[in-house]
Amino acid sequence: MAISVCADHLESVMDDPTQVPVGNKFMNQAPSRISLLPHPGWRVALPAVVLTLIAILVVFRETAFSMVDIWVRSGTYAHGFIVPPMTLWLIWRMREKVAVLAPRPCYPAVFLLATAGFAWLLGEVATVNVVPHFALIFMLVFAVLAVLGPVVARSIAFPLLFLFFAVPFGDFTQPKLMEWTAKFTVLGLRLTGVPVYSEGQNLVIPSGSWSVVEACSGVRYLIASVTVGTLFAYLTYHSLKRRLLFVGISIIVPIIANWLRAYMIVMIGHLSGNKLAVGVDHLIYGWVFFGVVILTMFWIGARWREDEPPVVPASVPTSGETVGGVPTVSSVLAAAVVTILVAAFWPFAQRQIDQHTAQPVRQISPFGPIAGWHETRGGLYDWSPRFENYAARTQVVLEKDGRLAGLFVAYYRNQDQQHKLVSSTNVLVTSDDPLWSRIGGGTQELSLNQQPLKIRTTRLRGPGSTQMVVWQWYWVNGRWTSSDVLAKAYTAFSRLTGQGDDSAVVILYAQQAPPAEAEATLAAFADAAGEVIETALWQTADSR
CATH class of the missing domain: 3.40.1000 (Protein Transport Mog1p; Chain A)
Structure with missing residues (x-):
């Protein structure tokens, strides 16, 4: 009889892995993380992909340095300094998951890299900074895909895509954001009984004149919010719907917050007889208000966080077994070399084009007579x-x-x-x-x-x-x-x-x-x- 009861309990344990025996009793225990051995292919693939990425950065060092220069000069894009380290940290935190995957060279990705390289060349000859910057990030991403393969690249897709936040991009939104800010400020002033005359981005109220300039556009708040909001959504939620919803909120909230900030700055100046919010405190009030709004947004967003559910593998490899076969050293090295050579072709092509420079212009040819003028x-x-x-x-x-x-x-x-x-x-x-x-x-x-x-x-x-x-x-x-x-x-x-x-x-x-x-x-x-x-x-x- 006792044996029968024991057998029943053993069957229930086999059905429920959260039951573990303690003496002659059983207690609940969360499933433990099962460690798999790293795939042996990483001994070649890891140094190969690192050297490939370093080589591309060296080849395109002028483009990389121009990005860093903008990070240094512009407070709007200073967040670029944290993007590469954050990408490395995101990959490091999932190292155990990635380590068991088999790195496999993917030569079609080299053609994608070549396309990005051609886009880089077009951006250089057209002197459009943002195009070479984006193209460089694309080449880094495609280099990872080419050397490590789609399985590995898919597993670290978000960290790779997060690199695009390092590109100084977004100034094109300034005119429209300035226009919206000016219109909302005028509307807010009129609704609160303050007479205002507006002409473009210039406002005149009884206590003085105000102008909505680039610093008032809110593009700095918007870019910072979207960058941090995207990272927060990735770390906090696991369903695509919630992630996209929070990213959308991180776009809308700073725009509306900037409208309110501009209105409050004008009102503070107006009510104080232009003694407050007209100097350094103008910026201080703005950043304090923005900080409160963003922290509130994150606090509310955290209330709906999704913890990652524990996963128990249906079948666990035995000790020493890994997922996928071992790529040959020659195949990995060949993919790395081809990737570097294809990337290096485009700066060479640019130098060939730059050799055909014309003589400097000293003056514009004189205008002929203009009839009647x-x-x-x-x-x-x-x-x-x-x-x-x-x-x-x-x-x-x-x-x-x-x-x-x-x-x-x-x-x-x-x-x-x-x-x-x-x-x-x-x-x-x-x-x-x-x-x-x-x-x-x-x-x-x-x-x-x-x-x-x-x-x-x-x-x-x-x-x-x-x-x-x-x-x-x-x-x-x-x-x-x-x-x-x-x-x-x-x-x-x-x-x-x-x-x-x-x-x-x-x-x-x-x-x-x-x-x-x-x-x-x-x-x-x-x-x-x-x-x-x-x-x-x-x-x-x-x-x-």
């Missing part, structure tokens, strides 16, 4: 667009029948990351300009030298509430465009086809008094000067 001195504001690092420039004011129009042309040749036409620092007016500010803008269709062209239009406010209308477009080796993206694409195409990278920005401006007269003045001037401007630019390009 003659050069004059004075009469227009002492204003110049904030375009920098050009090879040559010219600026003149012309007059016809008492109407005045200004012409500014900046010419670029042998462009690089410091000397390029399309750049975030090349603007009509900076946000901290003490005299001029942007109050509106849009686009307009124009026929320039019998070529249809969509140009940018901007309205500026200057000293004494004077206003000016500005038209702007680019010339890239004979192609007209006002699009930054198309200008970059034309530049890359020209360089890849051996035509050089000669480019220019053309800016016309006139006094807005009244607005319709300024538009008519610029239209008449553009119609008369279009062919003359294009001829001068071609003559300058031919001088190479």
Whole structure:
């Protein structure tokens, strides 16, 4: 009888691995972690992948250093310093799971790496910083896939993808975020009974004037929140639905929080007679408020955390057994060498392209006579667009029948990351300009030298509430465009086809008094000067 009872208990133990015998009794015990021996293939694969990654970073060191330089210079992207160590830590914490997998070279990934390398080359010849930065991260990820294989790469997918947060990316959102912040601040002030006059990102209330500049856009808060929020979602939740939901919240919350921050800063300044929130405390209040909001978001998110359920393998390998076969040393080393060689080809190709540089431009070829217009001195504001690092420039004011129009042309040749036409620092007016500010803008269709062209239009406010209308477009080796993206694409195409990278920005401006007269003045001037401007630019390009 006793034996029968014992047998029944033994059967129940076999069915329930959480029951362990203690004397003649049984007690519950959580399933213990079963350690598997590391796969022997790692003795070759680990040093191979490490050396491959180091080699790629050495080959593309200028791109890597340019990323680090932005981390140092910009507080918005200072989080980049923690991304690589965090990636290594994320991989280290799952080392036992990864160690039992068989690393297997994956040669198709080399073609993906080659695609990323070509994208890097396009970004370099087009002088677009963000493209080489993203391409470098893609090459690192594809190098891991090529040397270790899809099984291993899939198991560390999140740490690898987290590397993309190291790329300084997000400035393009600033104009829209500034616009939203200004509109919400105006709405909040009016709802609380404060009269406000707004013009673009400039606000005037009874106690003073305020401007929504780049620092008020909230892009710094947004990028920090998304980076930390994504990591938090990965570590806290295990279902894809909850992870995506929290990442979405980490995008929405900082945007709304920045709107509230801007409104409160203006209200604090207004209610205190501009004694508070107008100096260093302006930034302090902002960061304190943002910190409270983000900590609250994480505290609420932690209440729905998901603990990883214990997993008991259905079948456990015996001692010394591993998952998968052992890759040969030659196959792993061959994959590493091929990966490095394919990656190294693209800097070599860039050096070949850079050898075909033209002679420096000393000056823009003189403009010929413009029918009905003659050069004059004075009469227009002492204003110049904030375009920098050009090879040559010219600026003149012309007059016809008492109407005045200004012409500014900046010419670029042998462009690089410091000397390029399309750049975030090349603007009509900076946000901290003490005299001029942007109050509106849009686009307009124009026929320039019998070529249809969509140009940018901007309205500026200057000293004494004077206003000016500005038209702007680019010339890239004979192609007209006002699009930054198309200008970059034309530049890359020209360089890849051996035509050089000669480019220019053309800016016309006139006094807005009244607005319709300024538009008519610029239209008449553009119609008369279009062919003359294009001829001068071609003559300058031919001088190479």
